[in-house]
Amino acid sequence: MRCSVSKLPLQGLRVLDFSWIIAGPTAGRILAMMGAEVIKVGSARRPDPSYAGPAFQVYNQSKRYAALNISRPEGVELAKRLVAISDVVVENFAVGVFERLGLSYAVLRQERPDVVFVSSSGTGHTGPDKDFVAYGSLLQHYTGWNSVSGHPGGEPVPGGLWADPWVGMELAMLAVAALNNRIDTGRGQHVDFSMAEALSGSIPEAILDYQMNGILPRPQGNRDVHHAPHGAYHCKGADRWVAIAITDDDEWQSLCGVMDRPDLAGDTTLAHAEGRLKRQDELDVAVTSWTKDLEDYEATRLLQEAGVPAGPSLDVCRVYHDPHLRETGFLSKLRTSDGETHDLPGLGWTFNDGIEADVRAAPTLGQSNDYVYGELLGESRKDITRLERDQVIY
Amino acid sequence: MALGLLPGVRVLDVGERISAPYCARILANLGADVIKVETPDGDESRRMGPFPGDAPHLEKSGLFISLNLNKRGVTLDLESRPDADRFLDLARTADIIVENKPAGWLDARGLGYNALRQANAEVIVASITPFGEIGPYAGFKASDLTLCHMSGQAHGVQGPVDAPDRDPPIRAGGHQTEFLTGMAAATASLIALYRKRETGVGCRLVVSSFEAMVTQIISGLANCAYGQPAPSRKTDRNAEPAVGGMVRAVGGLLPCNDGYVAISPREEAQWQRWLGVMGNPDWGTHERFATREARHKNYDQLWRLVGQWTKGHSKRDVARMGQERRVACFPVNTVEDLLGNDHLREREFFVQVDHPEAGTLRYPGVAYRMADTPLPLDSRPAPLLGQHNHEVFRE
Numbered sequence: 001m002r003c004s005v006s007k008l009p010l011q012g013l014r015v016l017d018f019s020w021i022i023a024g025p026t027a028g029r030i031l032a033m034m035g036a037e038v039i040k041v042g043s044a045r046r047p048d049p050s051y052a053g054p055a056f057q058v059y060n061q062s063k064r065y066a067a068l069n070i071s072r073p074e075g076v077e078l079a080k081r082l083v084a085i086s087d088v089v090v091e092n093f094a095v096g097v098f099e100r101l102g103l104s105y106a107v108l109r110q111e112r113p114d115v116v117f118v119s120s121s122g123t124g125h126t127g128p129d130k131d132f133v134a135y136g137s138l139l140q141h142y143t144g145w146n147s148v149s150g151h152p153g154g155e156p157v158p159g160g161l162w163a164d165p166w167v168g169m170e171l172a173m174l175a176v177a178a179l180n181n182r183i184d185t186g187r188g189q190h191v192d193f194s195m196a197e198a199l200s201g202s203i204p205e206a207i208l209d210y211q212m213n214g215i216l217p218r219p220q221g222n223r224d225v226h227h228a229p230h231g232a233y234h235c236k237g238a239d240r241w242v243a244i245a246i247t248d249d250d251e252w253q254s255l256c257g258v259m260d261r262p263d264l265a266g267d268t269t270l271a272h273a274e275g276r277l278k279r280q281d282e283l284d285v286a287v288t289s290w291t292k293d294l295e296d297y298e299a300t301r302l303l304q305e306a307g308v309p310a311g312p313s314l315d316v317c318r319v320y321h322d323p324h325l326r327e328t329g330f331l332s333k334l335r336t337s338d339g340e341t342h343d344l345p346g347l348g349w350t351f352n353d354g355i356e357a358d359v360r361a362a363p364t365l366g367q368s369n370d371y372v373y374g375e376l377l378g379e380s381r382k383d384i385t386r387l388e389r390d391q392v393i394y
Numbered sequence: 395m396a397l398g399l400l401p402g403v404r405v406l407d408v409g410e411r412i413s414a415p416y417c418a419r420i421l422a423n424l425g426a427d428v429i430k431v432e433t434p435d436g437d438e439s440r441r442m443g444p445f446p447g448d449a450p451h452l453e454k455s456g457l458f459i460s461l462n463l464n465k466r467g468v469t470l471d472l473e474s475r476p477d478a479d480r481f482l483d484l485a486r487t488a489d490i491i492v493e494n495k496p497a498g499w500l501d502a503r504g505l506g507y508n509a510l511r512q513a514n515a516e517v518i519v520a521s522i523t524p525f526g527e528i529g530p531y532a533g534f535k536a537s538d539l540t541l542c543h544m545s546g547q548a549h550g551v552q553g554p555v556d557a558p559d560r561d562p563p564i565r566a567g568g569h570q571t572e573f574l575t576g577m578a579a580a581t582a583s584l585i586a587l588y589r590k591r592e593t594g595v596g597c598r599l600v601v602s603s604f605e606a607m608v609t610q611i612i613s614g615l616a617n618c619a620y621g622q623p624a625p626s627r628k629t630d631r632n633a634e635p636a637v638g639g640m641v642r643a644v645g646g647l648l649p650c651n652d653g654y655v656a657i658s659p660r661e662e663a664q665w666q667r668w669l670g671v672m673g674n675p676d677w678g679t680h681e682r683f684a685t686r687e688a689r690h691k692n693y694d695q696l697w698r699l700v701g702q703w704t705k706g707h708s709k710r711d712v713a714r715m716g717q718e719r720r721v722a723c724f725p726v727n728t729v730e731d732l733l734g735n736d737h738l739r740e741r742e743f744f745v746q747v748d749h750p751e752a753g754t755l756r757y758p759g760v761a762y763r764m765a766d767t768p769l770p771l772d773s774r775p776a777p778l779l780g781q782h783n784h785e786v787f788r789e
Contacts, residue, residue, distance in 0.1 A: 009585045054613070057620075058616040127738075142726070149565075166574060170577060173577065173581040177400060180399065187766070193762045197743050198761035205444055208457070213448060217729065232562035232564070239559055241562050304535065314543070316618060316624045331615075349602065352507070352597055
């Protein structure tokens with residue numbers, strides 16, 4: 001039995017998205033795919049740094065895009081009129097920038113008393129470090145997040161993209177939580193978000209271990225403190241690996257079966273995790289002697305058929321070509337602004353009611369000018385042309 | 395006064411380990427009334443550390459308590475009909491039920507979506523799965539390790555190595571896959587809740603951990619879609635941190651006399667200011683480092699020179715000097731540093747909770763503040779096993 005609804009969950013809501021690069025745009029992307037009308041605004045004067053590259057094509061899917069130069073007073077006035085007809089406003093400028101432009105929460109609320117204003121920055125909008133210049137990849141170090149990762153005894157690993165997309169999803173979550181609240185109370189909300197705190201919030205075990213035992217995280221690479229074998233094992237081909245995680249004694253027996261190693265299966269000292277952990281170096285060698293002549297996908301197939309958690313360690317292009325993402329529809333064909341067709345991603349969840357996420361190609365800057373300024377704000381063609389000429393709609 | 399954004403919203407947490415309980419904790423932080431439904435043996439995370447003195451104890455897991463703050467807890471043996479019926483009674487009162495049982499587990503006990511929906515027509519059931527319910531991996535087993543690797547996270551995010559054929563990709567530490575999946579489930583659940591409150595229509599939603607993880611690297615997917623190869627894992631061919639695959643930036647870690655700093659003076663103006671932080675060394679004007687492209691090309695050499703300067707200072711001093719000149723620069727902190735961090739103290743990030751068995755400890759709070767809306771972050775410690783059976787089943 002299916003729910004009988006004919007519209008996306010957030011249909012009828014409008015989001016005004018002033019954000020750029022990754023985190024803020026990710027929030028808008030999620031809200032747009034779930035049915036909200038998301039209007040990204042930005043200016044050729046200072047374009048989104050991602051605009052020239054492929055990344056823009058994913059972080060801004062399913063949105064509209066209007067040119068708006070908020071460094072001009074007339075641009076700020078247009079922004080206010082757009083706030084007045086929006087349910088949610090998202091921004092991720094450095095702390096204080098939006099206020100200096102004349103777009104503080106107090107101002108937004110005058111335009112739209114129940115607006116949900118989501119404001120994200122590196123370290124949050126209060127506290128001694130609020131003005132720190134921040135990038136997500138650096139915050140991963142500042143927050144202890146990276147201290148749990150790495151090779152045993154090794155130097156800290158540089159780390160890459162994690163914080164921004166996580167934060168984007170959390171911003172979308174908070175916007176919708178505030179919208180739920182608005183149904184009851186009629187009130188809007190001002191959300192002050194700290195990317196740094198989102199990262200520190202996802203390593204509670206390390207924070208508690210230090211308080212309980214005075215122990216700092218000891219990165220284990222691919223290993224696990226409770227289970228073995230647990231690692232990435234070399235397969236046939238350069239830089240090809242299969243990840244295998246034995247998490248109970250039955251899986252260990254299954255692994256021995258797949259590897260055709262009755263000697264290991266029958267070794268009573270290896271029957272339980274404690275014994276396997278003691279001999280994990282030796283077991284890693286044994287597993288590798290089986291994996292090294294197999295393709296990573298083939299090893300995965302054999303292991304999964306036997307009930308062993310395993311998967312190939314893929315680089316991003318092999319992820320892109322992975323058959324599962326195509327069969328589930330996570331990647332779908334979109335005709336993008338260059339006129340070509342590309343396979344681009346959707347969301348990590350599905351609803352059972354037959355309503356599919358609204359996955360569309362990213363817009364170009366100014367593509368929605370006529371809709372936003374003409375249809376929504378009621379400006380005449382003549383006025384729009386003048387505002388374009390004056391580099392307000394620009 | 396009601397606390398948070400979700401007063402009056404009832405959530406049942408039928409979760410094990412991390413993903414579903416974390417989803418429910420997110421909702422509890424926002425003021426939902428969350429009832430955690432455990433098996434009589436307790437959630438598996440009660441057996442996962444850390445524990446005080448490294449001594450396992452069902453009521454003292456730092457991980458379990460973190461994940462289950464502000465919830466009430468009941469125990470039900472869903473294998474038994476009377477307890478399954480009690481669960482259906484609870485389901486009648488719920489707005490959202492979040493679960494991560496193995497595929498088909500609830501159905502086999504007469505507690506699948508259709509049964510829940512008969513009990514409560516508007517209910518939202520959020521099911522967290524490794525790979526979703528369709529596609530070639532639908533029946534695959536998974537763990538944090540295998541999902542980190544399959545999703546490209548291990549290969550790309552943990553950074554390049556000297557010898558990719560010797561040093562395997564590694565996963566992120568901790569339980570990142572499960573936390574991320576919990577956040578995805580909370581996001582989707584609140585979207586479904588919004589529709590339910592506007593239209594009276596519930597639904598079932600299915601989260602795929604694999605696809606949630608892949609969503610973390612969609613800029614990399616976009617690069618592939620536009621014909622670019624995957625970045626090499628070899629250090630000297632990939633000198634910059636992969637900034638979403640879109641900014642070629644000079645940046646990374648540098649040694650200090652007490653640890654490391656992380657720095658990225660990627661824009662030209664930032665680089666010039668950074669030279670000022672270092673006292674404008676002679677090599678700073680050399681043409682090898684004169685442009686963004688040149689700095690990128692001669693990254694190894696450049697980074698050695700910069701590192702020679704940072705080594706003479708503490709990580710806090712380098713970060714402070716950099717930030718004073720508006721250069722993105724942060725100390726590489728340990729969790730000890732975090733617990734003593736003035737900024738986090740002023741923002742009251744950590745939440746002190748007195749727990750009857752584990753004692754008084756500080757737990758990470760939330761990443762957001764709402765001036766007009768206080769949150770119930772320390773309203774109750776995590777439940778003891780079965781602590782609220784009497785209270786909840788009497789209601």
